[in-house]
Amino acid sequence: MKPNNSLFFTCLAVATLLACQSKNASNEKQPPQPETPPNIIFILADDLGYADVSCYGQQKFETPNIDRLATQGMLFTDHYAGTAVCSPSRATLMTGQHTGHVAIRDNRSLDPSPYGFRQREGQFPLADSIHTMPEMLQKAGYVTGAFGKWGLGGPDTEGEPNNQGFDEFYGYVCQSLAHNYYPDHLWNNQEKIMLHGNDNGKFGAYSPELMHQEALKFIQANQKEPFFLFLPTPLPHAELLAPAEEMAVFEGKLTEGEPYKGTDEGPGFRKGRLGSQEKPHAAFAAMVKVLDDQVGEIMRTVDSLGIANNTLIIFTSDNGPHIEGGGDPEFFDSNGPLKGIKRDLYEGGIRVPLIMRWSGRIQANSTNDHPSAFWDFTATFADLAGTKAPEHGDGISMLPTILGNDDEQQKHPHLYWEYHGEAGKQAVRMGKWKAVRKDIREGNQAIELYDLEKDLGETTDVADQHPAIIQKMDSLLRAEHVTNSTFKLGYLDE
Template sequence: MLRQCVGLLVFILLVCTSCSQSQNSNIESRKLPNIIFVLADDLGYGDLSCYGQKKFNTPHIDLLAKSGMLFTNHYAGTSVCSPSRASLMTGQHTGHVAIRDNRSLDPSPYGFREREGQFPLPDSIQTLPEVLKSRGYFTGAFGKWGLGGPGTEGTPNNQGFDEFYGYVCQSLAHNYYPDHLWHNDEKVLLSGNDEGRFGSYSPDLLHEKALEFIDSNKDQPFFLFVSSPLPHAELIVPTEEMDKFKASISPGKPFHGVDEGPAFRKGGLASQDQPHVAFAAMVSVLDKQLGEIMEKLRKLGLVENTIVIFTSDNGPHQEGGGDPAYFNSNGPLRGIKRDLYEGGIRVPLIVSWPGTIEAGSTNAHISAFWDFYPTLSEVAGAKKPPKSDGVSFYPALLGDFDKQQTHDYLYWEYHGEAGKQAVRMGNWKAVRKDIRKGNRSIELFDLSNDEGETTNLADSKPDVIAKADSIMKNAHQPNAEFKLGYLDEK
């Protein structure tokens, strides 16, 4: 009897070992899918026609949604660009991530054009492109970076990208006709043109380089990060793009009269006249470029082996003549860029992977930027990142919702405007504002029947408020460079 038991145990161990080796072999031997991640800049939840936009159409992005999965509960890292992108690259929410606000190392309050001192992401943090490189991906970034100025440890080449072309600092990306861009560590000077501007329209230059990257790497797995500056202010687009919308879009006035004046100039922004027309044209350019990326994949026979992701870094802006009210850019949601209400942080997300993701599907799974790190790590067969705040939504992409892990909560910080915090716990949404002004009160909303966050239920739900307050305290890790307020007091 003992001999039989021992024999059975040995058999079980051999089977388990064989299964483990087989699973590892499958991960190693399968063809890694290419990954194209398209990140729009300040594009709102309602700025795409597949999400309800009525003033103009986005046909190529709509086709992407028809070929894949559209998410209705996806969130950016926070409500402004640099910390949101840091969250994407590190898999950490803004209570843990190293960059928590748009900030320059230069003490000047602005870093427009002449200064490129973006606060850097530390080299000690393993980023998503570094993980993908370790799995054999060739990595390229084209567009706006915003996670470290030239010569710092935060530059794209120091954070896992083999090739970079674009704006290293987010402040320079406010100018669509810059006097220079960067190719890796080389400053590329751009000559002037007949209109008295430097170089060409930067989104065209960036797009051309991205297409070249696909051509050059078609025979190996690649990760392409297309970080478009569109449609961030300043609101400028070539004349021929404007002409397409002048008959259908009202020139209008800026949001609540903000930024009125010649060309809606404010700070380093220099938007052209007719900002409504310019905004619609800018989103149209973004849409057209996405269509050309998809056409490139079709010509090269790469469509079924390429995951294409489209999203935005935060909610819609009102700078430089931006007018989210006119376009209903936040859809049914309250708030815009810099708010931690839904309109400031809930963003479009479309993921297409023909043959793997169900075409034309909609996904209500609650996810955030810090989930991309573990999700794409799993896609690439990499080990689960040990310090990520994220949850892989790979099962949800496959429609396997029974195996999909969910978040206990999502947490955000925004360090501008006296400091803000927000938590989503299931259908409950809690928001605290004016932290450095001494405010400790929390607003509470039930998103299941109040998506627009119109009714504050804080007084009737003290137990939920207490839970949200506890999360806000515990999710915030003090940071020497970014002080939120009461949580950093000793």
């Protein structure tokens, strides 16, 4: 039988029309839903060097959980902390401003005493008028929690964590108290939690474990809503101390350094008080092992709750490795190929590990050399949360890089740091060029210049060979520093 073409095309047209109407009706009933903002877990180690984890080159011990985080995510090679010491580095993270603009530029404590100890807990506070990154996330609908070492304002000040955007806080508000891993108290929001002594004459339990357990409870309690979890662990900052069972793993397996005799400068919250340690190498390795174990437990918790595909886990450090309390970055090669340690603005003092995992979104086992810094996280998290970053920020969102869209990633024309300790220092990186100015309050204005492409270890100062680059660097060093009445930096504030 010969087909009726007219009837065929009529039926086809009707079927197509009905299909389109059905599709449109379906779309009207189920409009595309906006993507849920991801949870953010930000793990901040304390004084962990660039090569203090094995995926960055550590040879004396292994960090299998942090390595697994890198295998499942992205490892960054050119990431920088806010500066070379704790408080101002954390201030850049919380505000999205570099240290030439941020309100806190040194580890300054409240009420310094002429007797070598402190009258009150806490460091110089962030002002309540500053719009912080956790406040930004709160307004975007995130539940926010911080568990660990704060260092940006003590109890009853405008800088305490609950006044700076955290719904919940548990840990040390004072970074000087955080020198002691068995403290007599911690803080839960505004409540002072007293810790009772034990048979060894130490107070309470090992503080990193107490804070870790509270963080796990926070994840469990908030798994069904967007949360920002900030974990500024005190590990592996001095004092060098770990539980006996953790020490036992490394005792006799590492060549030991000189025993550390400790310091004790009187009662109260002692500036610089550090306990003695007979086996500092074993203690340091054990502390990093505790940190690595905790990272692993956080990963397992996220995975077991089924929220890995909507949770960004970030691991980094606040500055380079320390030498206090028996710390020995030379033995552990803590800075790897880099020059400098904590308090230096050479690469070893400010370039830090950065690993990110976001299952299904970040390419597994990937490496990225995008130059970035702490002040970029505020802009990045604003993009993730679908909100606007504070206008005062210096950062650039890293979201294109994180999602593998490198061609869309905006670049910094330069990165800037200053450090107000010692005699004052500045540094700027512009492409392959790195400039460092030291001893500023002693009148020095000379600039060292290094070509990081040829000389990552900053061994050869080539300033004399590049006067035009030095002139540009000098202009940047002057322009990026904004005078702060509390924190002075020599000729720049005259």
